[in-house]
Amino acid sequence: MKVGVLLFENFETLDVFGPVELIGRLKDLYTITFYSLSGGLIKNIHGVSISTEQLATETNNLDIFIIPGGMGTRNEVDNVSLIDSIRRISLTSKYVLTVCTGSALLAKTGLLDNRKATSNKRAFEWVISNGKNVNWIKHARWTVDGKYYTSSGVSAGMDMTLGFLCDRHGLEFARKIAFEIEYNWIEQKENDNFCDQ
Amino acid sequence: MKVGVLLFENFETLDVFGPVELIGRLKDLYTITFYSLSGGLIKNIHGVSISTEQLATETNNLDIFIIPGGMGTRNEVDNVSLIDSIRRISLTSKYVLTVCTGSALLAKTGLLDNRKATSNKRAFEWVISNGKNVNWIKHARWTVDGKYYTSSGVSAGMDMTLGFLCDRHGLEFARKIAFEIEYNWIEQKENDNFCDQ
Numbered sequence: 578m579k580v581g582v583l584l585f586e587n588f589e590t591l592d593v594f595g596p597v598e599l600i601g602r603l604k605d606l607y608t609i610t611f612y613s614l615s616g617g618l619i620k621n622i623h624g625v626s627i628s629t630e631q632l633a634t635e636t637n638n639l640d641i642f643i644i645p646g647g648m649g650t651r652n653e654v655d656n657v658s659l660i661d662s663i664r665r666i667s668l669t670s671k672y673v674l675t676v677c678t679g680s681a682l683l684a685k686t687g688l689l690d691n692r693k694a695t696s697n698k699r700a701f702e703w704v705i706s707n708g709k710n711v712n713w714i715k716h717a718r719w720t721v722d723g724k725y726y727t728s729s730g731v732s733a734g735m736d737m738t739l740g741f742l743c744d745r746h747g748l749e750f751a752r753k754i755a756f757e758i759e760y761n762w763i764e765q766k767e768n769d770n771f772c773d774q
Numbered sequence: 775m776k777v778g779v780l781l782f783e784n785f786e787t788l789d790v791f792g793p794v795e796l797i798g799r800l801k802d803l804y805t806i807t808f809y810s811l812s813g814g815l816i817k818n819i820h821g822v823s824i825s826t827e828q829l830a831t832e833t834n835n836l837d838i839f840i841i842p843g844g845m846g847t848r849n850e851v852d853n854v855s856l857i858d859s860i861r862r863i864s865l866t867s868k869y870v871l872t873v874c875t876g877s878a879l880l881a882k883t884g885l886l887d888n889r890k891a892t893s894n895k896r897a898f899e900w901v902i903s904n905g906k907n908v909n910w911i912k913h914a915r916w917t918v919d920g921k922y923y924t925s926s927g928v929s930a931g932m933d934m935t936l937g938f939l940c941d942r943h944g945l946e947f948a949r950k951i952a953f954e955i956e957y958n959w960i961e962q963k964e965n966d967n968f969c970d971q
Contacts, residue, residue, distance in 0.1 A: 601820025623798025
């Protein structure tokens with residue numbers, strides 16, 4: 578199955594590589610490709626510089642499309658080409674997973690309208706402003722609505738990804754992966770320690 | 775302060791990017807550079823391809839030197855040039871942090887002899903074979919012995935990094951970073967859920 582991860586300047590490091598660690602180790606099932614609007618090396622403020630393929634018009638029919646967050650989303654919500662690409666690819670992808678403020682980018686396409694979604698607690702008001710018709714849920718480690726999975730801030734992307742793998746492959750399968758990487762998985766998507774603090 | 779992260783083919787994704795997420799966001803304090811023996815793009819089996827600087831002989835006096843694990847360590851323990859470089863850089867670094875099977879590479883240099891260290895549970899016997907004079911501790915989320923921090927498997931690198939930041943900057947500082955990325959930090963290095971399963 579084909580997994581596409583969207584990158585843009587100043588993506589958040591763990592938003593990307595938490596899910597990539599979990600899905601990437603299932604190499605008999607999933608193949609991950611990193612994409613960006615222009616291709617080439619994409620950098621962030623943590624000093625990370627990752628090689629990407631160009632998001633061409635034929636990038637379609639992904640099994641999983643992953644959209645991370647990060648400070649870069651503040652610029653990218655106004656990048657019409659990127660938002661158009663996200664809309665196009667999301668429509669033809671079997672599942673779309675957003676991490677942290679990645680849900681603001683997906684919300685901007687309109688595809689989350691009247692659907693449940695969540696995001697980073699510390700950027701929640703800004704995220705909401707990019708999708709006024711979305712059913713935003715603040716108290717959630719992650720949300721699922723049809724083919725759309727959205728997670729809370731940064732680390733929550735790993736719990737959501739395990740939740741996604743649980744939904745596809747079963748609870749014991751997901752627990753085994755968490756165990757392999759010695760990760761204390763938060764198994765319940767309603768189990769959110771960061772909402773009321 | 776200068777942070778150097780060692781990369782090699784088939785490093786484990788989260789071993790690298792968990793600590794990088796945590797230290798990278800402290801951009802007023804720390805600057806991260808990724809190094810490899812030959813420089814250039816370094817790939818792993820998760821599809822990640824990251825740009826690195828060459829580990830030149832003048833790479834010295836790092837404040838933090840981070841050594842990840844991964845399947846690539848199985849080859850790299852026999853890479854004399856890499857092990858020599860790890861020894862040289864570790865000797866002049868203020869702190870050395872290993873994640874997962876990264877401790878096998880550091881053990882191979884002899885610098886962990888008669889020191890406490892830990893590693894990935896699922897590769898423990900192999901790791902031990904690379905450092906017979908190390909005081910290996912299996913039940914540990916992470917260990918600290920002088921300037922050497924070693925963590926258990928994959929995800930444990932994040933808890934160790936927060937522990938390291940706690941030791942340098944205080945508990946409230948470390949808790950604030952964990953909170954910012956909505957991470958449920960395991961604060962006690964003896965708190966290891968993965969040893970006896």
